[in-house]
Amino acid sequence: MNLPRDGGGNVSLADFADKKVVLYFYPKDDTSGCTTEAVDFTALADDFAKAGAVVIGLSPDPVKAHDKFIAKHGLGIILASDEDKSVLQAYGVWKEKSMYGRQYMGVERSTFLIDASGKIARIWRKVKVKGHAQEVLEAVRSL
Template sequence: MPKKTIKKTPKAAATVSRKTAASKTGVTKAAARSPVAPRKAPARATGAAAKAADPVLVEGKRAPAFRIPRDDGSTVALKDFAGRKLVLFFYPRAGTPGCTIEANDFSRLAPQFERQGAAVLGVSADPQAALQRFRAKNNLKVALASDETLAMLEAYGVWAEKSLYGKTFMGVVRTTVLIDENGRVVRVWRNVKVPGHAEAVLSTIRDALS
């Protein structure tokens, strides 16, 4: 019985065939070998951080503990406010227009927050010296704290990727957190718009007490 003849594909032809198949699917050998997954697009085109949209803080749950440097050279911790409400407002950078307006608004309303049994603390990644200048220049009546280590900012989910004018960078997403007397999260305002915000936070506290 005659032997079957097996027709072999020339190596060159096989190579071309594989390259053609790869080009049709849009996958190259390099991409197939790469262990790095494609980078996802930001959750919002507005520049709000995708990470900040994650439910890092859950209302009704305990707020992350912290101890960070204050603008007066001392330190401040969450446990220092036991038995009182605490308003934490996280802002991107001391001295910038939006942050100055926000800090001034909370400062102007500080006596009213005090009457509602609430302390106010502003937090950013600025060094202590910058916060001291910021507070003195604007005669602020609220305390400011510095988290250059980013540990607290990350724990509260406010340190994340942002974008501006087509460039991406890491920074503080403007956020406010209301914590009750027992250290539990009452309310979280994300991607804050500054005009009228301090008043809205004060109103929320008043409504909760009425």
């Protein structure tokens, strides 16, 4: 994974060798659930850092949208942009979804906890936002 990130530049999992990484996939910047999730992870960012982890949010939105999202909500986490959806597909989170009887492709809200050796330690699929960031923090602390 080597993707453009908020504020310019790129982010890669290799940048965080010997650290735990919380890689969470979300559908769209500045929507209610995605905002709550990003704000919750930001509120716990210091706790994640103390536990030796970095939090990266990833969506198909462009970097410009990420920058606006961060500025509007005072976010303190990395947001990566996967406009071609290659990483979303590699992690199996780009899925067919349905709303009001209409089928479409979109991001299944999911979180992957990657341990300090680079192995996936835990996966949460079809995430419910409320309490999720705290649950992930507890899992990080138990690694």
